[in-house]
Amino acid sequence: MFMSRLTDKMFRKEDPNVYESKDSHLVRSLKTKDFLALGVGTIVSTAIFTLPGVVAAQHAGPAVALSFLVAAIVAGIVAFAYAEMSSAMPFAGSAYSWINVVFGEFWGWIAGWALLAEYFIAVAFVASGLSANFQGLIAPLGFKLPGSLSGASTGSNGGLVDLFVVIIVIMVALLLSKGASQTARVENTLVVLKVLAVLTFIVIGFTAIKASNYTPFIPKYHPNPDGSAFGGWQGIYAGVSEIFLAYIGFDSIAANSAEAKNPGKTMPRGILGSLIIAVVLFVAVSLVLVGMFHYTNYANNAEPVGWALRNSGHAMVATIVQAVAVVGMFTALIGMMLAGSRLLYSFGRDGLLPKSLGQLKNNLPNRALLVLTIIGILLGAFFPFAFLAQLISAGTLIAFMFVSIGIYALRRREGKDLPNPKFKMPFYPVLPALGFLGSLGVFWGLDSQAKIYSLGWFVFGMIIYFAYGIRHSNATTRTHKK
Template identity: 45%
Template sequence: MYRLIDKEQIMSFWKRIFAKADVKAATNADHQLIRSLKTRDLIALGIGAVIGTGIFILPGTVAATTAGPGISVSFILAAIVCSLAAMCYAEFSSALPVAGSAYAYGNIVFGQIVGWIIGWALILEYMLAVAAVSTGFSGYFASLISGFGLHIPKALSGAFNPAQGTYVNLVAVLVVLVIGILLSRGMRTSMVVSRVMVLVKIAIIILFVVVGLFFIKPMNWHPFTPFGLKGVLAGAATVFFAYLGFDAVSASAPEVVKPQKTLPRGIIGTLIIATILYVAVAIVLTGLVSYTKLDVANPVSFALDMIHQPQLAGVIAIGALAGMFTMMLTMIYSSSRLVYAIGRDGLLPNWFGHVTNGLPEHSLWTVTIIIAIMGGFIPLDQLVNLVNIGTLIAFAFVSIGIIPLRRHKDIDNQGFKVPGYPVVPILSFIFCLIFMTQLSVETWMMSGIWFAFGLIVYFAYGYRHSAK
């Protein structure tokens, strides 16, 4: 009798945690959100997330230490690998235009516990990424205004560390709160600002490329692969993480006009434009200055000084600020929609799933305030690597998830489909696993703590309150 009860309880337990979300209910759950985003808006969101300060730093430092001038090939290889995952995201977003991105996809094709793990990973990714970038924004802003003789008091310029005389990073807090206010005014207003910022950023990148073309010395490209093919491949593994922001585009699904067509265009368009910009900067940068000299904190500004164009350095700082602002806007937007979706499903309190005037304001302001506190008061140096593992976990599940998606009897996708099925999804999954092995032991240990905490939250609350 006891054995029978135990067996029944165990079967009930496993059935519940792997319960799959109902497709019809999931696709109809977000009717309160306003559909206003078009392809150009999604590309602006995507470029906003993918092209940040990294474009002014990564090509130089990776060229100097890992790939040499072959860094341009590294970016192309990384984009090819990333495009495999991008196509998987595009198919999922076409088949299931629902809030929550990879969390929702996992919930539907794998079951509740898998969806929760993906969602928990992405919550960490989004919040840490924005908090870290907010501190970078603060640094660039302080540098820019110092040129006008203005200075931020030391006490207000860094995370809480009385021994060093810093108590709060005021600019980091304020920029996050400004973005929260902007997003609370609705996506139309937010997208106008985002598109303007993205255009400014792209214009400044193009300005650097065009000016730089006149000062290129082809001899700087020789040898093209000083570290050999191994260096180019290692460079690809490093710069791969520069592309990870595009997945934020799929979070906008319930607010997109004609999502089956628009979402795949936004995701793939983001990747193509980002690749062109990264490769162009890499080619010009390594042509301006020998790769051996580029292992500096600001390689683009350094190169401009080397060719006696220091006046453009200030312009680059503006481009960096625009890049960081749009990245934070996209990530705060995406994380608020993720928390909204998890709350809507009952895995977090339903309060997070509340919608006011077409916006999930409760989740938006919760996310905004937490990020502002993290960016303003907490040193994040050792935690930023967790951003990569969170995204790779989502990529891996979305990639292999195409197989059960195609077999799902309740899903009839008439939109985009991954070419080369099932080879492409399996290859994408394998590459994600390979890139995970490149992460440090410390990163795995810290992520293990985060996921253990996440499982405690799930079994203490989500398991008991799930809407399913």
């Protein structure tokens, strides 16, 4: 009897009308151009200035462009599923809310908890990277913080706290607390500047390409000293798992679907459009970068784009591009904090975390934003956590798998208790299965450390769910009232 009641609670599906009613207080102000800017701003971040060179040197050689294409194909298939889900269910919380409706509370919690790891760590990662690059830019001008204020407390440089991380995260939080529409105006302007900088690199770098640097395009396979693959299809595959982190930003668009105007049209256009723009830019940067200099020059190079420009006689352009890279990280931080706060709001809205997180102030989830800000500051300012980098991809890939197979459950309910969406995933039922298998394949390629940390995060999540969430969820409260 106890087990029966427990499983009934775990697998009960949320009524979509409940979400629609609760999210109705959020202002629907975001248009397609806002979602395009949000997606491009989050996806085309610091990764475009670093990953092409890093992955070329470590795994794929000139074939790094193929790694970006394969990763884009997997992300693109999942993006179709995201587009249909967000068109049918324009609720805050993206995959968490969708899976709660189509599969039940327990599976929704798993998907949402996976995404929460992405947002917590991504906010801290981006803020830390932005701080490091900003300090590098101002150092030649004579501005330098004391060592105790310029690095994390557990680092090797004697730092106590990264003051710039604290300032940056608070600045973005203050901007977001004013509302999505005001944030979108800032985001749109910064994204245009960033795309112009990337295009500048592509045009100028194209003049320095040497055809010999592309030969052989796919180097011969051999294992690296650390056991990872270099060359051949193995190297391309290893590159895909490392690169996939660059494409996960379109989830940040879906998390804000409760604030979209005409979500049936704006959400698919924003998700798919931003991904297409990102793919073109990533592949173009990769091809130009490995064409300018032999890929071996980018080994252990933290700023391959800037290095390539300086060593081809374009020092001033390199400085400008690096300055815009800082701006690019700022736009990514806006996207991650916007989406993360909406996810935390969704947990509080449903009672799986304290209900105060689901309360709105001036029709904005600013309490959830405050919690995300505090956690982002604690992680980014006090803890160096580069070893957790792939955990971001791990959590998101798990959510991607849920969303892909969730299309099958969604189709059975469209036109019944869920509306017929204006956008549907093509090539059904084949494409959802390919999205699941592709995400699983990329997840399998992550290193063992990332998988171990993911397991630890999920064990922690299960403790919270069974100790608090399952007893305080709104679905449980409604059942007891009956």
